[in-house]
Amino acid sequence: MRNDVQTTSRSSSAARQPGTPAGGPARYSDATLTPPVDVLEDAGGITLYADLPGVSREQLNLQVESDTLTIEAEANLSVPPELTSSHTEVGLARFRRVFTLSKELDTERVSAELAQGVLKLRIPKAQHAQPRRIQVQVA
Amino acid sequence: MYRSLFPRDVFAEMDRLQREMQQALDLSPTIRGVARNGFPAINVGGTPQTVEIYVFAPGVDPATLEVQLERGLLTIAGERKSPLAEVEADAKVTAHIHERFDGRFRRVLTLPDDADPEAVEARLRDGVLHITVQRRASAQPRRIAIH
Numbered sequence: 602m603r604n605d606v607q608t609t610s611r612s613s614s615a616a617r618q619p620g621t622p623a624g625g626p627a628r629y630s631d632a633t634l635t636p637p638v639d640v641l642e643d644a645g646g647i648t649l650y651a652d653l654p655g656v657s658r659e660q661l662n663l664q665v666e667s668d669t670l671t672i673e674a675e676a677n678l679s680v681p682p683e684l685t686s687s688h689t690e691v692g693l694a695r696f697r698r699v700f701t702l703s704k705e706l707d708t709e710r711v712s713a714e715l716a717q718g719v720l721k722l723r724i725p726k727a728q729h730a731q732p733r734r735i736q737v738q739v740a
Numbered sequence: 741m742y743r744s745l746f747p748r749d750v751f752a753e754m755d756r757l758q759r760e761m762q763q764a765l766d767l768s769p770t771i772r773g774v775a776r777n778g779f780p781a782i783n784v785g786g787t788p789q790t791v792e793i794y795v796f797a798p799g800v801d802p803a804t805l806e807v808q809l810e811r812g813l814l815t816i817a818g819e820r821k822s823p824l825a826e827v828e829a830d831a832k833v834t835a836h837i838h839e840r841f842d843g844r845f846r847r848v849l850t851l852p853d854d855a856d857p858e859a860v861e862a863r864l865r866d867g868v869l870h871i872t873v874q875r876r877a878s879a880q881p882r883r884i885a886i887h
Contacts, residue, residue, distance in 0.1 A: 631749065632749050632752040637839035637840045637841075638837055638839055638840065639822075639823050639835065639837060639838050639839065639840045640835070640836040640837040641823060641824070641827070641833050641834065641835050641836070642833065642834045642836055643827075643831055643832060643833045643834075644832060648823070650799075650823050650840060652796075652798045652799065652840055652867075653798065653867070654796040654797070654798040654866065654867040654868045655796070655865075655866050655867065655868040656866060656867075657866050676866075676868070677866075678794060678868060678870070679865075679870060680785075680792075681787050681790070681792065683787045683788065684785045684786070684787055684792060685785055685786060685787075686783065686784070686785040687784050687785055687786060688782065688783065688784040688785075689783050689784075689785075690781040690782055690783060690796075691781045691783055691794075691796055692756075716799075717798055717799050717800070717866065717867045718796075718798030718799065718866045718867020718868065719798045719799035719867065
């Protein structure tokens, strides 16, 4: 079952990217952060953990298309209107990362959890691709 | 921490590098240094009434999170467990990608002199710890009337 979460809405929030001019060139508005991930594989499938701080379920967009997994998200921080930044280590509020999935992964049964800003994706392997022990005949 | 080997946008990446170079040549570095690329990432800003600190610490167990303010020094410490800790002992698990930080962390910031240690609020939501420190009322700019 495909896990479609609503698309992020591109609202024109004022505090989007500190330091960039309003109506600047398109390249700045397309800039996104690449979230760090951990990918573990066991016999049943793949588990992916991604750091998406400040992201809630409504702002997360997961898409699985044939063999591509796309994670897009927008963080929502409660920023007071008259804030001036003095030290910025996270300069953007948008995340994006794309993965190519191999053929034995069952993209119909992807499940996802988002808690405390960590996305946990579980992509099981297709039934026919589960590891099977091959009997060795001794002649 | 959020760098990638093949930056999607070369111009944004170059701007970031330029900013980092400028910071590296900072002429009056603080004694505690400007910690960069540590976990958790921190954004600091201010309003006329408050100092706002955003700590990006997703997946950190709130029970291990400690925020302390002592003599103008704000310390944020805690621990994040690696996802491998959830795996049973005999399960065969391969870690293909391991980019996320795990383990104990501690970051220290110096707050400005007018920060009031009695009026600190910290809120953790979606992995972002938002700390608001009020500035001392006596330090607020006051307009002096001329008779």
